[in-house]
Amino acid sequence: MKIDLSYGSGGKQTSSLINDIFLKHFDNPVLNRLEDAAVLDVQGRIAYTTDSFVVTPLFFKGGNIGKLAVCGTVNDLAMMGARPRYLTAGFILEAGADSQVLEQIAQTMRETADEAGVQIVAGDTKVVEGSGNIYINTSGVGEILKEGISIANCQEGDCILLSGNLGEHHAAIMSERMGIENNIASDCAPLFSLVEGLLEAGIDVHCMRDVTRGGLGTVLNEVADSSACQVEIRETSLPVSKEIQGFCSILGLDPLYMANEGKMIAVVPGEQAEQALAAMQRNPYGAYAQIIGRIEKGAGVRMITALGGSRAVDILYGEGLPRIC
Amino acid sequence: MKIDLSYGSGGKQTSSLINDIFLKHFDNPVLNRLEDAAVLDVQGRIAYTTDSFVVTPLFFKGGNIGKLAVCGTVNDLAMMGARPRYLTAGFILEAGADSQVLEQIAQTMRETADEAGVQIVAGDTKVVEGSGNIYINTSGVGEILKEGISIANCQEGDCILLSGNLGEHHAAIMSERMGIENNIASDCAPLFSLVEGLLEAGIDVHCMRDVTRGGLGTVLNEVADSSACQVEIRETSLPVSKEIQGFCSILGLDPLYMANEGKMIAVVPGEQAEQALAAMQRNPYGAYAQIIGRIEKGAGVRMITALGGSRAVDILYGEGLPRIC
Numbered sequence: 158m159k160i161d162l163s164y165g166s167g168g169k170q171t172s173s174l175i176n177d178i179f180l181k182h183f184d185n186p187v188l189n190r191l192e193d194a195a196v197l198d199v200q201g202r203i204a205y206t207t208d209s210f211v212v213t214p215l216f217f218k219g220g221n222i223g224k225l226a227v228c229g230t231v232n233d234l235a236m237m238g239a240r241p242r243y244l245t246a247g248f249i250l251e252a253g254a255d256s257q258v259l260e261q262i263a264q265t266m267r268e269t270a271d272e273a274g275v276q277i278v279a280g281d282t283k284v285v286e287g288s289g290n291i292y293i294n295t296s297g298v299g300e301i302l303k304e305g306i307s308i309a310n311c312q313e314g315d316c317i318l319l320s321g322n323l324g325e326h327h328a329a330i331m332s333e334r335m336g337i338e339n340n341i342a343s344d345c346a347p348l349f350s351l352v353e354g355l356l357e358a359g360i361d362v363h364c365m366r367d368v369t370r371g372g373l374g375t376v377l378n379e380v381a382d383s384s385a386c387q388v389e390i391r392e393t394s395l396p397v398s399k400e401i402q403g404f405c406s407i408l409g410l411d412p413l414y415m416a417n418e419g420k421m422i423a424v425v426p427g428e429q430a431e432q433a434l435a436a437m438q439r440n441p442y443g444a445y446a447q448i449i450g451r452i453e454k455g456a457g458v459r460m461i462t463a464l465g466g467s468r469a470v471d472i473l474y475g476e477g478l479p480r481i482c
Numbered sequence: 483m484k485i486d487l488s489y490g491s492g493g494k495q496t497s498s499l500i501n502d503i504f505l506k507h508f509d510n511p512v513l514n515r516l517e518d519a520a521v522l523d524v525q526g527r528i529a530y531t532t533d534s535f536v537v538t539p540l541f542f543k544g545g546n547i548g549k550l551a552v553c554g555t556v557n558d559l560a561m562m563g564a565r566p567r568y569l570t571a572g573f574i575l576e577a578g579a580d581s582q583v584l585e586q587i588a589q590t591m592r593e594t595a596d597e598a599g600v601q602i603v604a605g606d607t608k609v610v611e612g613s614g615n616i617y618i619n620t621s622g623v624g625e626i627l628k629e630g631i632s633i634a635n636c637q638e639g640d641c642i643l644l645s646g647n648l649g650e651h652h653a654a655i656m657s658e659r660m661g662i663e664n665n666i667a668s669d670c671a672p673l674f675s676l677v678e679g680l681l682e683a684g685i686d687v688h689c690m691r692d693v694t695r696g697g698l699g700t701v702l703n704e705v706a707d708s709s710a711c712q713v714e715i716r717e718t719s720l721p722v723s724k725e726i727q728g729f730c731s732i733l734g735l736d737p738l739y740m741a742n743e744g745k746m747i748a749v750v751p752g753e754q755a756e757q758a759l760a761a762m763q764r765n766p767y768g769a770y771a772q773i774i775g776r777i778e779k780g781a782g783v784r785m786i787t788a789l790g791g792s793r794a795v796d797i798l799y800g801e802g803l804p805r806i807c
Contacts, residue, residue: 165536165805167695167741168798191708192633193561193691194531196626199524206519207570207621211490211608236518245532247619249574283536285615285805292610294572296532296621301521308517366518370492383516416492473493480490480610 158256165250165284178256179280182263183246183270187278195278197243200300204239206230207296213480215258215291217333219325219342222293223262225418225482227269228347229369230297235349236365236421238306238356239299244270245279247294251287259291273347303356310363311384315452316430318423320351320437321445323373324401327415330481331408341400346419351440355423358436364424370482372414375472376422377458387455390470392463394449413460414473416481424452483581490575490609503581504605507588508571508595512603520603522568525625529564531555532621538805540583540616542658544650544667545743547618548587550807552594553672553743554694555622560674561690561746563631563681564624569595570604572619576612584616598672628681635688636709640777641755643748645676645762646770648698649726652740655806656733666725671744676765680748683761689749695807697739700797701747702783712780715795717788719774738785739798741806749777 164170180189187195210226220228231241246266250259270277275297325344332339348367355362364384366376373395381388397405397412405412419442425433430448437443458470489495505514512520535551545553556566571591575584595602600622650669657664673692680687689709691701698720706713722730722737730737744767750758755773762768783795 162804163802166798166802168700168739168802171696172797190632190634191704193558194529194564194622194624196562196564196629197528197530199528203522203524203528203623204519205522205568205570205623206604207572207619208606209572209574209608209619211574211610233518237521239519239521243530245530245621247532247534247572247621249534249536249617249619279531279621281533281619283534283617283805285536285617287612290610292574292608292617294532294534294574294606294619294621296570296572296604296619297519298528298530298623299519304521307515309515371496375493379516414493472497473491477488477491477493479487480608 160250160254160256160284161252162284165282171282174282178260178263182267183277185276187276202301204234204237204299204301206233207294208233209292209294210482211292211480212482214333217343218329220345221262221265222291223266224269224345226293226295227266227273228345228418229482230295231273231275232348232367234297234299235352236367238303239301241273241275241297241299241349243298244275244277245296246277247281249292250284251290252284253289254291269347273349306362306365308364308366308380308383311380311386311424311452312363313386313452313454314427315363315424316427316448317450318433318437319396319447319449320421320443322396322398323412323417324397324415326418327478327481328401328404331478341404344417344419346442348419348421348442351437351443354436354440355433358432360425360429360433362423362425366422368417368420368422370416371473372416374413374470378472381456381458387453388450388458389453390450391461394447396445396447413470418482485575485579485581485609486577487609490607496607499607503585503588507592508602510601512601527626529559529562529624529626531558532619533558534617534619535807536617536805537807539658542668543654545670546587546590547616548591549594549670550743551618551620552591552598553670554807555620556598556600557673557692559622559624560677561692563628564626566598566600566622566624566674568623569600569602570621571602572606574617575609576615577609578614579616594672598674631687631690633689633691633705633708636705636711636749636777637688638711638777638779639752640688640749641752641773642775643758643762644721644772644774645746645768647721647723648737648742649722649740651743652803652806653726653729656803666729669742669744671767673744673746673767676762676768679761679765680758683757685750685754685758687748687750691747693742693745693747695741696798697741699738699795703797706781706783712778713775713783714778715775716786719772721770721772738795743807
């Protein structure tokens with residue numbers, strides 16, 4: 158069935174969309190009440206964030222927009238040392254969107270939410286003119302497990318860990334758009350279990366950040382700016398799969414600026430770096446984790462190249478890949 | 483300046499948009515940290531909700547999409563007996579959107595947030611192809627002041643109050659679209675002060691609901707369904723201004739199904755109805771409040787007409803007015 162503007166007017170059609178798709182899949186006691194807002198218990202301080210998702214195409218190897226919409230937000234919560242608890246989901250549908258496609262996306266959101274340990278407790282749907290695009294906003298609330306984790310908290314002597322191979326989400330989306338046949342799947346994944354592993358191992362994590370739009374180069378610059386330090390990474394330590402290396406060399410891409418949706422950095426005290434690495438590698442989402450560099454006095458990001466030289470790493474400049482997430 | 487796709491890629495342009503527009507206007511210590519998520523203190527149980535806004539045109543008499551985006555979400559929190567505390571804002575911009583327009587909207591959001599007593603603590607921006615449309619999702623967290631307020635909590639003998647005149651937002655948007663000149667302004671407003679007034683007056687509020695998309699007819703049916711009761715309203719008690727009456731009679735509209743953005747119903751014990759009405763009327767947003775009906779045994783919504791007859795009131799069927807909020 159094609160969704161038209163009448164499904165956004167708050168009457169019978171809106172109600173059928175809510176019942177037949179969202180309540181059917183998201184089904185939980187809080188949402189089912191259909192109150193104006195969910196009423197929830199939380200313990201202690203909360204982390205709170207939002208993200209919108211406009212990826213095209215909606216479906217790709219390794220996931221779809223619904224999986225992204227859940228992972229993106231739970232990962233932002235996890236990066237602050239919080240256990241993700243609750244999500245909201247706001248759908249903006251262009252007229253012509255297919256209700257079966259929407260239902261598949263809702264089903265994936267529920268599966269991903271279950272894996273991530275969160276409940277979708279509130280939602281909203283609007284319909285606009287257009288050509289069938291689907292946009293999703295999620296917001297999330299989590300409970301802080303460890304205080305003081307911050308992008309401004311990196312200190313000289315800290316080590317930087319990266320949880321796995323770079324560039325997979327970016328390459329998967331590009332492959333879909335360009336009709337390139339390969340086995341590259343998006344790395345899209347909920348990362349709280351990685352964070353929990355670090356905290357349970359007693360690591361005094363100083364900073365975490367998921368490596369999404371803008372890529373590792375941009376994230377490391379944000380770290381250097383916020384913590385007023387220099388980030389030094391070694392090119393030879395950057396984990397990149399052979400397939401992505403090949404993909405990049407053919408298309409002239411740099412893994413440093415490619416988007417990921419299931420990768421994070423953790424900045425930890427130098428003396429705990431090996432222990433943190435082991436904790437990451439015990440988790441399937443951290444199997445290819447590496448220590449990629451250190452925090453030094455200074456400013457900006459520098460990379461020791463494979464040939465032993467050193468170069469500045471800037472943030473992404475220009476378009477990147479539009480609608481990558 | 484026209485915003486293009488490069489502003490959504492997470493690099494330098496995204497960063498300039500964040501600094502020059504959002505941080506400039508939303509400016510507060512939590513947001514300014516630019517962490518992956520805001521870390522916040524909350525007291526007790528929370529209310530949590532989301533809403534997306536796609537209204538067209540973006541500016542109209544009485545407000546703009548930014549004012550709507552703040553009011554819509556704080557009102558949903560207030561309706562659960564919660565004091566709104568924190569908002570997130572997710573922007574989906576179509577390429578071609580004007581940065582000055584976006585800045586005006588951000589400025590209004592800040593002013594409305596200040597009036598409503600909330601902070602915008604997290605945000606996100608995406609850019610898609612298109613023709614300059616601006617869509618905003620907000621989510622909100624509030625602290626529950628009174629437990630047990632619920633759409634399922636209406637009881638026989640309760641009275642239903644409506645906080646003011648019907649149809650103003652709907653008529654204002656229609657007037658803008660059709661180029662009709664009149665003085666009708668949207669009623670868009672943050673309603674927590676009305677709720678606070680009821681609670682401070684010691685009213686044992688059973689249910690509150692803001693009357694938005696779908697209109698009063700739809701909201702009252704939701705109440706009747708959820709509370710398994712009959713709602714009876716009196717046509718002669720429904721507050722409608724002379725200007726809206728005129729507008730409706732010319733265009734064949736029914737105020738019962740017109741959207742509002744600054745109106746609520748409160749369902750209270752019959753013996754407290756007059757006291758609740760007085761509390762509402764003391765607030766400028768409740769100056770035209772009326773007791774419009776009662777909760778009875780039975781099902782559905784009935785209206786005692788001006789002529790003394792009685793008819794069923796159904797929920798909105800069909801398109802209503804697309805993109806009204």
